[in-house]
Amino acid sequence: MKVHIFGAASSPGIANYALNRAADVYENKYGSDAADIVKYHFYVDDELISVSRVEEGVNLAKQTIELCKDAGSDAFQFSSCVRERHSTRRGVLSMVSSIFYPLGFVSPYVLNAKKTLQHLCTNRSDWDQPFPTSVEQK
Template identity: 20%
Template sequence: MYLQVEVRKSDRPYLRFLWNTDSQSAPDVYEFNRVVFGLNCSPFLAQLVAREHAKTLDPEFARAAEMMLESTYMDDGMDSVSTISEGVALYKSVTAAWKGAGMAVRKWLSNAPELLGHIPREDQATQLSLNGDGPSQIKTLGISWLSDSVMFSFQAVIPPDDMMMTKSNILRKIATIFDPLGFLAPVIIRAKILMQEIWASGATWDKVLPVELSSRCRQWFQDLLALSSIQVPRCLQAIEGATPQDVELHVFEPSDAKRYLMTFLAKSS
């Protein structure tokens, strides 16, 4: 994606690099003319170009532009349609829209096999079973999607038993839990509260925490094993024919950390 975005000539001197095949002579000076990996502004530049392209699309690509602007996170796009024919139309429209920017859309995946039948196999995503015998899943938006059952699932890697419980190590491990949709907020809030207490204790970055705090942190990491049992429906909608007037989110926090639940309630008139 980055290499499809051209850098204007006035900015290319800031992307210079040296190349030398002969140590006896002066190196040659080159300039990148495309957005490169490793530059901290590259994600922003790629997203800016993608969004500006979507805004200039013709009305015939209105649905594709909506997906590109409202349902795309970095280079992952997720959207929903009601019928196979709508899905095929969206696939063709999005493919053509991105082609106009010189970009190819790949790794398509759907819970409807009929829809995948309209997409070349080389452009489809390859699903993997993380434990070898479980349901197929693919990573998207930082979380796992079980396309067969249309569920989001979660996996967490707990630290080894011999990890030193220091402020820096704990914060580093907490940051590995990527939850852009907020499904794990009831779990992550416990870690944030622990970090507040660690800061209040005056602990330095690399000093081992007191036994009581260390024990509670280890327990929180152990509780993360229960995340694999949580599945959240990908599609959330009211009963057919009903129009929700008010939508409420209810979060329950039982004393047992392994039973964290998130339920959604839609009121229909």
């Protein structure tokens, strides 16, 4: 699996599966201690373990971090499919309403469309009337 839906009910289970798989794959490279920490002391992205000596904890932390780094990158990516919409008040509302952005990364881009919609509503444009090219260029 290369991608999964952000916030899905299955997300914690998928994250734990990916961690366990990484521990299995990289156990020979980083040792069974690091793999056991990932397998039995992690939940999603939280680790909880206690050791008797500071040096042991630092060494295990370094091994665990390296194991997780080798497993893959920690990157947030998204893709979109833009459908052509009519240049009308209804089309702008449809486009703005169809965007799902739970973390708000795309808010600066959506804001321009919302401002255009606000302008069209303030001017009481008809829902299906094409708007002027001056508005369309914004």
